[in-house]
Amino acid sequence: MTTFPVSSELERSLIARVPHQLLLADGWVDSADGSTFDVIDPSNGQVLAAVADARPADGEAALAAAHAAQPAWAATAPRERAEILRLAFELVTARSDDFALLMTLEMGKPLAESRGEVAYGAEFLRWFSEEAPRISGRYSTAPDGRNRLLVLKRPVGPSLLITPWNFPLAMATRKIAPAIAAGCTMVLKPAALTPLTALLLAETLREAGLPDGVLSVIPTSSAGAVTGPLITDSRLRKLSFTGSTEVGRRLIADSAHQVLKVSMELGGNAPFLVFDDADLDSAVDGAIAAKMRNGGEACVAANRFLVQRGISEAFTKAFTQRMAAVTVARGTEPHSTMGPLVDEATRQKVAALVQGAIEDGATVALGGRSLDGAGYFYEPTVLTDVPHTARILGEEIFGPVAPIVVFDTEDEAIGLANATEYGLVAFAFTRDLNRGLRLAEQIDSGMFGLNAGVVSNPAAPFGGVKQSGLGREGSVEGIDEYLETRYVGIADPFAG
Numbered sequence: 001m002t003t004f005p006v007s008s009e010l011e012r013s014l015i016a017r018v019p020h021q022l023l024l025a026d027g028w029v030d031s032a033d034g035s036t037f038d039v040i041d042p043s044n045g046q047v048l049a050a051v052a053d054a055r056p057a058d059g060e061a062a063l064a065a066a067h068a069a070q071p072a073w074a075a076t077a078p079r080e081r082a083e084i085l086r087l088a089f090e091l092v093t094a095r096s097d098d099f100a101l102l103m104t105l106e107m108g109k110p111l112a113e114s115r116g117e118v119a120y121g122a123e124f125l126r127w128f129s130e131e132a133p134r135i136s137g138r139y140s141t142a143p144d145g146r147n148r149l150l151v152l153k154r155p156v157g158p159s160l161l162i163t164p165w166n167f168p169l170a171m172a173t174r175k176i177a178p179a180i181a182a183g184c185t186m187v188l189k190p191a192a193l194t195p196l197t198a199l200l201l202a203e204t205l206r207e208a209g210l211p212d213g214v215l216s217v218i219p220t221s222s223a224g225a226v227t228g229p230l231i232t233d234s235r236l237r238k239l240s241f242t243g244s245t246e247v248g249r250r251l252i253a254d255s256a257h258q259v260l261k262v263s264m265e266l267g268g269n270a271p272f273l274v275f276d277d278a279d280l281d282s283a284v285d286g287a288i289a290a291k292m293r294n295g296g297e298a299c300v301a302a303n304r305f306l307v308q309r310g311i312s313e314a315f316t317k318a319f320t321q322r323m324a325a326v327t328v329a330r331g332t333e334p335h336s337t338m339g340p341l342v343d344e345a346t347r348q349k350v351a352a353l354v355q356g357a358i359e360d361g362a363t364v365a366l367g368g369r370s371l372d373g374a375g376y377f378y379e380p381t382v383l384t385d386v387p388h389t390a391r392i393l394g395e396e397i398f399g400p401v402a403p404i405v406v407f408d409t410e411d412e413a414i415g416l417a418n419a420t421e422y423g424l425v426a427f428a429f430t431r432d433l434n435r436g437l438r439l440a441e442q443i444d445s446g447m448f449g450l451n452a453g454v455v456s457n458p459a460a461p462f463g464g465v466k467q468s469g470l471g472r473e474g475s476v477e478g479i480d481e482y483l484e485t486r487y488v489g490i491a492d493p494f495a496g
């Protein structure tokens with residue numbers, strides 16, 4: 001493991017080793033017009049690297065490669081695809097230090113969190129290496145006893161994968177691994193803020209044996225211009241997107257042209273409920289994990305703390321103390337427990353939400369300010385006395401800000417938790433198992449953490465209801481997003 005502190009020489013040599021070009025069927029190439037865009041270190045605003053900036057012609061070339069490679073790739077043995085994934089898992093794990101440092105540099109999270117993401121992201125490769133050989137169908141007799149019904153699973157076909165900046169490795173492997181397992185070819189468009197991790201992952205997958213054309217990677221500063229024509233191109237069959245609900249809605253509408261199979265992991269507004277009977281220490285631990293993982297820049301981050309009146313004072317005091325102990329510093333610093341926000345626009349949005357909450361009547365119990373100096377740092381922030389109607393409760397914060405709202409009854413808490421168009425995840429802390437199960441059944445969310453502040457797990461179906469998305473990633477469900485069902489009707493084999 002890397003010893004601290006990370007030296008800028010180590011950083012420079014890592015950046016120099018990572019591919020900076022597009023990956024197309026011919027290998028690593030410059031963009032069609034030779035243009036590049038800068039990748040910025042959010043901890044100081046300095047340029048880390050210039051990366052090839054895909055143009056529409058590059059997107060077209062990527063899709064052409066995916067389309068050409070699809071038949072041969074679909075015909076490979078599941079075991080062959082499994083072994084590529086398994087080797088990719090080994091290689092990513094062996095390169096944990098490189099992936100972790102790269103993510104810290106381009107996204108900002110502390111190294112310890114980046115290492116956690118490497119383990120999480122690599123696990124999708126291992127999990128789906130185990131799922132590839134288990135793709136199966138069924139053979140049955142029709143109810144009238146005559147015809148036979150054969151049901152097959154087939155790869156859906158060339159897939160466009162659009163990934164976000166907040167988990168640059170794990171969100172890529174969560175899409176790429178099931179697509180490989182299912183036998184789909186892919187075009188990956190990573191976030192422009194964090195393309196380096198995706199480029200290193202692509203190189204690693206090639207080393208693991210992924211054939212040319214199966215995966216293209218097209219970082220671009222012109223997402224709409226490059227991906228728009230692909231989504232309406234009849235060679236594409238699948239779109240998987242992780243990002244905001246606003247963009248997801250537009251992509252779903254665009255996908256209607258070709259009636260694409262879509263998977264959408266969209267925004268969240270997770271309620272975090274603490275009941276009077278909760279274990280205070282574990283509720284505070286869970287709250288810190290749910291709020292501060294990734295500095296709050298996660299769609300599963302706790303967005304609203306709903307705390308029952310009897311425990312509210314003790315919870316607020318203990319939670320605020322823990323938030324005050326968070327050390328804000330560049331993610332490569334040994335003592336850093338929270339890095340910068342990803343860019344200035346994100347920081348300004350967080351600051352505006354806090355200002356709006358104050359105008360709506362909230363009290364700042366901790367933080368509430370951008371930090372002076374270079375980089376996009378924002379203080380861990382706790383807001384109390386937040387009225388039920390405050391605007392911040394309806395918005396995805398994506399930053400280290402915790403609004404606390406007090407409630408009295410279980411019914412009131414459920415009503416507050418469900419008062420949102422989102423439904424990704426909810427968390428609840430209570431010692432009453434029956435209450436926990438009632439909440440799990442009555443709160444509208446795709447995922448529910450019962451006395452747990454983190455639910456993400458490659459073996460679990462990740463995804464939301466309502467405007468938080470469509471489909472599931474990870475688990476046994478994850479591969480279905482890349483498979484379609486084919487039915488073969490067979491005449492009665494015993495009829496003359």
Ligand code: SIN
Binds near residue numbers: 167242301456462
């Ligand atoms: C996300 O925030 O987009 C995903 C987080 C996770 O997988 O835990």
